[in-house]
Amino acid sequence: MDITERKRREERLQTLYARLQLALDVSDTGTFDWEIQAGEVIWDETSERLFGYEPGGFPGTFAAWAQHVHPDDLPGAREDIEQAIENQEKYKTEFRVQIPGGQQRWIEAQGVVEYDDRGEPIRMLGIHTDITERKKREQTLREAKERAEEAARLKSAMLANMSHEIRTPLTSITGFSEVLEQNLSGQHGDFATKIRKSSERLQRTLESVLHLSKLESSVHKLEREEVSLRAVVEDVTAALRDDLTEKSLALQTEIPDSPVSGISNEDALHRICRNLLENAIKFTPAGGCVGIRLLDEGRSATLEIEDSGIGMDPENVPGLFQAFRQESEGMAREYEGSGLGLSIVKRLTDELGGEVDVETEKGEGTCFAVTLPLTDDAHERSDETVGG
Numbered sequence: 495m496d497i498t499e500r501k502r503r504e505e506r507l508q509t510l511y512a513r514l515q516l517a518l519d520v521s522d523t524g525t526f527d528w529e530i531q532a533g534e535v536i537w538d539e540t541s542e543r544l545f546g547y548e549p550g551g552f553p554g555t556f557a558a559w560a561q562h563v564h565p566d567d568l569p570g571a572r573e574d575i576e577q578a579i580e581n582q583e584k585y586k587t588e589f590r591v592q593i594p595g596g597q598q599r600w601i602e603a604q605g606v607v608e609y610d611d612r613g614e615p616i617r618m619l620g621i622h623t624d625i626t627e628r629k630k631r632e633q634t635l636r637e638a639k640e641r642a643e644e645a646a647r648l649k650s651a652m653l654a655n656m657s658h659e660i661r662t663p664l665t666s667i668t669g670f671s672e673v674l675e676q677n678l679s680g681q682h683g684d685f686a687t688k689i690r691k692s693s694e695r696l697q698r699t700l701e702s703v704l705h706l707s708k709l710e711s712s713v714h715k716l717e718r719e720e721v722s723l724r725a726v727v728e729d730v731t732a733a734l735r736d737d738l739t740e741k742s743l744a745l746q747t748e749i750p751d752s753p754v755s756g757i758s759n760e761d762a763l764h765r766i767c768r769n770l771l772e773n774a775i776k777f778t779p780a781g782g783c784v785g786i787r788l789l790d791e792g793r794s795a796t797l798e799i800e801d802s803g804i805g806m807d808p809e810n811v812p813g814l815f816q817a818f819r820q821e822s823e824g825m826a827r828e829y830e831g832s833g834l835g836l837s838i839v840k841r842l843t844d845e846l847g848g849e850v851d852v853e854t855e856k857g858e859g860t861c862f863a864v865t866l867p868l869t870d871d872a873h874e875r876s877d878e879t880v881g882g
Contacts, residue, residue: 522624526605528556530579530615535559541622544601546593564590564598571603579607579615588625600629660700668693699834716845721760722753723795723866727788730767737775738784746785754790756868762842763866769835770799770862777860778803793869794848800861805854814852815840839864 524541528534535554537545542552545562552558563571567589578585585605590598605620671693674686727749738745774784778801787798806814815836839862843850848866 524622526603526618526620526622528605528618528620530607530617544599544622544624545591546595562591562593564592566590575618578605579618582607582609585618585620599624600626656700661697664693664697664700668697716759716762716842718757718759720755721758721763722755723758723763723788723797724749724752724754726760726763726767727786727797730764730771731786733768734771734775737772741775741778741780741782743775743778743780744783746783748785748787750788750790752790754788754795754868756795756866758846758866758868762846766839766842766864767797767799769839770797770864773835773862774799774801774803774860777801791865794865794867796863796865798861798863800859802859805856805858805860807856808854811852811854815850 522540522544524544525538526541527536529536533556535552535556535558537547537552537554539549542549545552545559560568560572571587571589574587575585577583585603585607588600588602591601593599602623602625603620604623605618607615608617608619610616668690671686671690675683675690678686727747731745731747771784771786778784782802784802785798785800787796787800789796789798840850843864843866846866848864851863851865852860853863854860
């Protein structure tokens with residue numbers, strides 16, 4: 495009889511078996527075969543080794559398996575087996591194994607159940623995989639997460655205390671310096687002005703640090719309400735009018751007659767607009783130009799703030815929104831500032847579900863474009879993204 499085809503099938507099966515065995519060995523996985531009605535269990539040598547048995551030393555009973563499962567994990571493992579059999583679903587569980595000598599090993603067990611014509615379970619075929627190293631990595635990550643959360647909690651507490659301890663004397667310094675400005679003249683009056691400006695700068699830095707800390711700790715949730723972006727832009731522009739005048743900067747505005755209203759957070763929008771406009775004023779030399787454009791796009795709006803300032807190398811844009819980062823850094827930097835303004839802009843924009851784009855060229859100026867959604871559904875999607 496010609497048995498060529500049969501031999502080919504046998505060779506293919508042997509090849510497939512060899513590949514399967516290689517995969518099991520590489521993943522440190524053993525097999526089991528449980529005859530449910532008879533109560534007999536067959537393990538390969540890998541499963542025996544994973545449970546601490548010598549080759550051929552496994553008694554072949556369900557009780558012998560249960561004896562090596564950690565007592566705290568045994569009830570859950572039994573329940574997973576019963577649910578898999580009862581619901582005719584895949585069996586999957588994790589448990590610790592007690593190895594002779596006091597060692598422990600984490601095992602992931604998976605299997606499928608076979609049933610007879612009457613629907614009675616007759617057999618479970620499955621695998622045991624050593625996941626001890628994975629569990630160690632998970633434990634390391636959990637501990638690192640807990641340490642990070644504790645550090646964040648301590649940082650928040652420290653910043654809250656620092657806020658109180660610094661703000662109280664700082665308020666007094668600012669107030670008394672203003673009184674001195676009004677009553678002194680000449681060089682002494684100039685000293686009082688410098689004291690006031692320095693205290694105000696320190697106050698802004700402190701507020702930026704505290705605000706960024708709240709954003710990073712996720713305790714700062716932005717409430718949504720009906721807001722007019724046009725009103726926000728006009729308020730910020732009016733507040734910084736003196737700064738523009740002091741540097742003889744021309745201000746060009748393109749603002750629609752409509753209020754450009756939508757569902758957003760007024761404080762966040764105010765801070766975004768102010769930080770960007772302050773940046774434009776800071777980095778634009780005297781006699782330059784600053785432009786503000788507000789574009790109403792229906793379900794969204796775009797705020798553009800452009801300047802004719804020093805600009806920057808486009809290669810530095812990716813790190814522009816990192817906290818405490820500036821293109822020029824160190825004691826010899828030309829421009830003052832904490833480097834937190836743009837980081838806060840980015841975080842607030844993300845939480846509002848918007849996007850920030852930057853176009854810049856060294857010596858040619860910079861344009862920031864903040865696109866923000868103005869609808870409830872857009873904000874709900876952004877909340878899911880931030881929380882998820």
